[in-house]
Amino acid sequence: MAIWIDCIWILFDVVFCVYTEIELHPLTHTEWILAGFGLLFAVASLVAEFVEREAHTQEVNDIKLTLATGQATLSGKMDVIAMLGGETFHQLQAATQTRDKPVASVIEAAKVEIEELRAKVEAREQREWRLLSVEQENEITEAVRRSGREEVGQRSISIACSEFPDSFYLGEQLVSAFSKAGWNQSKNPSPDQIWAEIGPGITVRAPVGHPDANLIADTLAKVVGAGFVFRRNVESPLPAFYDLAFVVQIHIGRKPQRQRSLLS
Numbered sequence: 001m002a003i004w005i006d007c008i009w010i011l012f013d014v015v016f017c018v019y020t021e022i023e024l025h026p027l028t029h030t031e032w033i034l035a036g037f038g039l040l041f042a043v044a045s046l047v048a049e050f051v052e053r054e055a056h057t058q059e060v061n062d063i064k065l066t067l068a069t070g071q072a073t074l075s076g077k078m079d080v081i082a083m084l085g086g087e088t089f090h091q092l093q094a095a096t097q098t099r100d101k102p103v104a105s106v107i108e109a110a111k112v113e114i115e116e117l118r119a120k121v122e123a124r125e126q127r128e129w130r131l132l133s134v135e136q137e138n139e140i141t142e143a144v145r146r147s148g149r150e151e152v153g154q155r156s157i158s159i160a161c162s163e164f165p166d167s168f169y170l171g172e173q174l175v176s177a178f179s180k181a182g183w184n185q186s187k188n189p190s191p192d193q194i195w196a197e198i199g200p201g202i203t204v205r206a207p208v209g210h211p212d213a214n215l216i217a218d219t220l221a222k223v224v225g226a227g228f229v230f231r232r233n234v235e236s237p238l239p240a241f242y243d244l245a246f247v248v249q250i251h252i253g254r255k256p257q258r259q260r261s262l263l264s
Contacts, residue, residue, distance in 0.1 A: 128166040129224075129255050136223045137177045143219040144212070146182030151244040154212050158186040158249045162198045167252045174250065186247045198253040201228050205251065208233045209243035216248060228256055 098109045132140075146155045157178050161171035175185055202220055206213035214231065221229040236243065 127255060127257060128164075129170040129252075131169060132173045132177075132223065137173055140174070140177040140219055140223055141181045144178060144181045144183070144216060148182065154244060155183055156186045156247045157183045158247050159252070160198065160249065161252045162254060164254055167254065171252050174252070198251040200253045200256045201230050203230045203232050203249075203251040203253070205232045205234050205249040207236045207243040207246050210246055210248060211244070213248050216250070220250075 098105055101109075148155075159171050159175050159178070161167040179185065202224060204213055204217040204220065217229055217231040234246070234249075236246065
């Protein structure tokens with residue numbers, strides 16, 4: 001506002017001076033030029049102030065529009081979060097059967113159920129085999145990979161499982177890992193005969209002189225756990241030279257349970 005007053009004052013002062021000079025005596029050519037420059041400067045000042053004011057007004061309007069848009073977006077997000085939070089809370093109430101209960105009661109009930117579920121999962125993991133991850137399966141494949149130049153017993157494997165589902169699923173994963181490594185799956189005896197021979201844990205059976213039995217046992221112990229894999233030597237009536245023709249057997253029984261002290 002102050003710049004407007006200054007510009008108008010300059011314009012008025014120039015006009016007043018020119019008018020006064022004309023009334024007193026005629027202006028010379030030089031005086032007319034100076035008076036014209038004064039008037040031009042005053043008008044230019046007014047125009048510049050108008051343009052600057054319009055630009056400032058537009059800038060303020062843009063800022064207001066940006067703030068309004070951001071506030072609307074934030075408000076919408078907050079509404080969505082509140083709606084989702086409320087829906088999640090209702091689902092939590094339904095899961096814990098605590099409808100129409102205070103928030104603290106719902107949270108406490110949820111904690112209790114989570115702890116119970118965690119205990120059940122831990123107990124199940126202790127008595128059942130855990131499925132292999134993709135990385136673990138690939139680790140077995142790379143450790144026992146065949147080149148195609150091995151003897152028959154070095155590229156054939158027999159994998160047998162007990163009747164328990166977790167043993168069966170683990171066996172399927174081992175069959176897949178050995179197949180990708182170039183091993184052939186040998187036919188197993190009847191299930192009744194197999195189940196009678198399978199004990200707890202994973203047992204790798206082969207003659208003592210078989211070159212790959214220890215490799216397989218060590219690889220499985222590294223992946224599954226040393227306390228769950230056992231190496232059993234099979235007596236062979238043939239000379240040690242024929243050990244290479246023996247098909248390595250992997251028997252998967254129930255997962256061994258850790259022994260607990262009676263005093264604990």
